[in-house]
Amino acid sequence: MSIILSLETSTHVCSVALHADGTLLASAVTYREQSHASKLAVLIDQVLQLADVTMAQLSAVAVSSGPGSYTGLRIGTSTAKGLCYALNIPLIGVGALDSLAWAAGPFNTLQALLCPMIDARRMEVYCQLLDAQYGIVGPVEAKVIDTESFREALEAGPVLFFGNGAAKCQGVIQHKNAFFLADVHPTADTVGKLAWEKFQRNGTEDLVTFEPFYLKEFMIKTPVKQEVAAEANKTV
Template sequence: MSIILSLETSTHVCSVALHADGASLASAVTYREQSHASKLAVLVDQVLSLADVTMAQLGAVAVSSGPGSYTGLRIGTSTAKGLCYALNIPLIGVGALDSLALAAGPFNTSRALLCPMIDARRMEVYCQLLDAEYNAVSPVEAKVIDAESFRTQLEAGPVLFFGNGAAKCQGVIQHKNAFFLADVHPTADTVGTLAWEKFRRNETEDLVTFEPFYLKEFMIKAPATPEVAAAANKTA
């Protein structure tokens, strides 16, 4: 029996799950923002206890590989890599948008195109289009949303939008074929489901070189110089 521990930290939701040969054993989640650093290890201990599984029984660790929150992805990746190094077991990376699409799949009764969206601030989202069988129709991209976004696909048929980036787009994308699904998040449960398939195909990551797929560079705003701050105060 192969047991996989899965971690999902790409959004404000932090979750952990255990699967044995693809079957769910236990899962735990917190929706508290900015809690990944303090809660991830707690959730790992919780699911191991719930399933009566020890660290030594793990066959692999899976982690959401992004795109998503820079800080969240760093925390999830460093935790996963640390466990894999310590236990000498493989690491499996699972795309956050793939995980999100799988979570929304059961609600896709019209067999619409699936458009998972992760918030990338302002009117930008990380997104991808997939068909009802989860095959990619478009590449993963960082997209600024306006009234013309996805116009070609919407003219052709229904598109289901979901994820924490979709809500802010609902007032902008108002085509008759645009449908929005609330409260769908990437979860460790769907990460584990996808990770099992990768594990069976021996699709694992290089522990030394693996890095999350950030899609965009993390931008750190430099503090204003005294001269710039003074100028800003004069124009305020």
């Protein structure tokens, strides 16, 4: 029996799950913003205790590989890699948009194109188009949303938008074929299901080189006071 511990930290939701041969044993989740650093280890302990499983029994650790929150992905990846190094077990990366699409799939009664969206601040989202069977229709991209976004796909048929980036797009994308699904998040439950499929195909990661898929550079903002001081120093 193969037991996989899964971590999902790509959005504000932090979740952990434990699967045995693809069957869910236990899961735990917190919806608190910026709680990943303080809660991830606690959630891991919870699911292990609930399932009466020890660290030594783990066959692999799966982690959301992004795109998503820079800080969340760093915390999830460093935790997963640390466990894999310590236990000498493989790491499995699962795309956050894939996980999100599979979470929404059961609600896709229209057999529409699936468009998972993860918030990337302002009117930008990380997104991808997939068909109703999760086949890739378009690339993963960081997309600034306007009234013309997804026009070609929407003219061809229904598109289902969901994820924490979709709500802010609902007032902008108003085509008759645009449908929105609320309260769908990438979860460790779904990461674990997809990880089990990859594990059977030996789809593991290189522990040394694996890094999250950030999609775009992390921007560090300089406080306004520091910017003013820097400009003053230039003129001296």
